[in-house]
Amino acid sequence: MSERDDITRGLRQLLELDRAFGIEFLPRVETPAVSVRRPAESPAPVPVAAAQEALASSEPLLPAAALAAIAREVAACKRCGLCSGRTNTVPGEGDAAARLVFVGEGPGADEDAQGRPFAGPAGDLLTKMIAAMGLAREQVFLTNVVKCRPPDERQPDASEAAACLPFLERQLLAIRPTVICTLGNTPLRTLMGDPKLGIISMRGKRLVWKGIPLIPTFHPSYLLRNTPAKKPCWEDLKVVMQLLKEHTDG
Numbered sequence: 666m667s668e669r670d671d672i673t674r675g676l677r678q679l680l681e682l683d684r685a686f687g688i689e690f691l692p693r694v695e696t697p698a699v700s701v702r703r704p705a706e707s708p709a710p711v712p713v714a715a716a717q718e719a720l721a722s723s724e725p726l727l728p729a730a731a732l733a734a735i736a737r738e739v740a741a742c743k744r745c746g747l748c749s750g751r752t753n754t755v756p757g758e759g760d761a762a763a764r765l766v767f768v769g770e771g772p773g774a775d776e777d778a779q780g781r782p783f784a785g786p787a788g789d790l791l792t793k794m795i796a797a798m799g800l801a802r803e804q805v806f807l808t809n810v811v812k813c814r815p816p817d818e819r820q821p822d823a824s825e826a827a828a829c830l831p832f833l834e835r836q837l838l839a840i841r842p843t844v845i846c847t848l849g850n851t852p853l854r855t856l857m858g859d860p861k862l863g864i865i866s867m868r869g870k871r872l873v874w875k876g877i878p879l880i881p882t883f884h885p886s887y888l889l890r891n892t893p894a895k896k897p898c899w900e901d902l903k904v905v906m907q908l909l910k911e912h913t914d915g
């Protein structure tokens with residue numbers, strides 16, 4: 666459970682206690698600046714019920730608001746040279762409360778043109794893989810290590826990945842999914858902080874990123890070129906499904 670969840674739960678318990686003890690209004694705490702402007706006025710009390718409602722309604726908005734703020738920062742970002750060749754930034758899309766996040770390498774031509782991740786043939790294959798897992802594409806969150814297209818369909822280099830990593834980390838911490846599934850070498854190396862890792866030797870292993878299970882598998886563009894790799898990839902996705910099920914059942 667995140668620190669924010671702990672704080673929210675604690676606040677809710679305090680408000681419930683207040684109501685149980687017959688307290689219907691809370692004193693409003695003013696900042697010094699407001700007090701200077703209205704020194705003679707006593708601030709209006711806040712109804713406990715209204716505070717409870719505000720707390721409840723604000724919870725689901727928090728990850729979505731965080732993701733929207735990140736997307737706005739990405740749109741203006743010039744931290745690395747990839748900004749000069751982009752048509753659109755591609756921050757990611759999907760459910761802000763997703764239990765599963767897929768992280769790819771970087772936008773290709775289709776993604777750059779549309780501003781959406783996994784938009785071309787590899788994206789079509791990923792959508793089918795997600796459907797085979799019993800999920801809709803809209804139920805997961807899709808993003809990449811770098812949010813701008815590397816030229817000539819090359820992989821992002823280490824400095825580009827490092828420059829963009831704070832955006833990805835903030836996205837993952839805002840969503841806090843049950844499972845992260847990395848696709849290809851770049852997200853595996855970048856999130857695990859080890860440039861020597863390779864997907865061929867690492868797939869099939871269960872990793873952890875900041876307390877969240879991370880399952881590495883092949884990128885769908887690799888699967889389009891190497892059909893036999895689909896079988897081990899499906900084995901990896903079955904592990905992802907098992908982790909999701911264990912979390913639901915538990």
Ligand code: SF4
Pocket residue numbers: 739742743744745746747748754811812813825828829
């Ligand atoms: S790839 Fe990332 S770090 Fe580089 S310019 Fe785009 S958003 Fe900024």
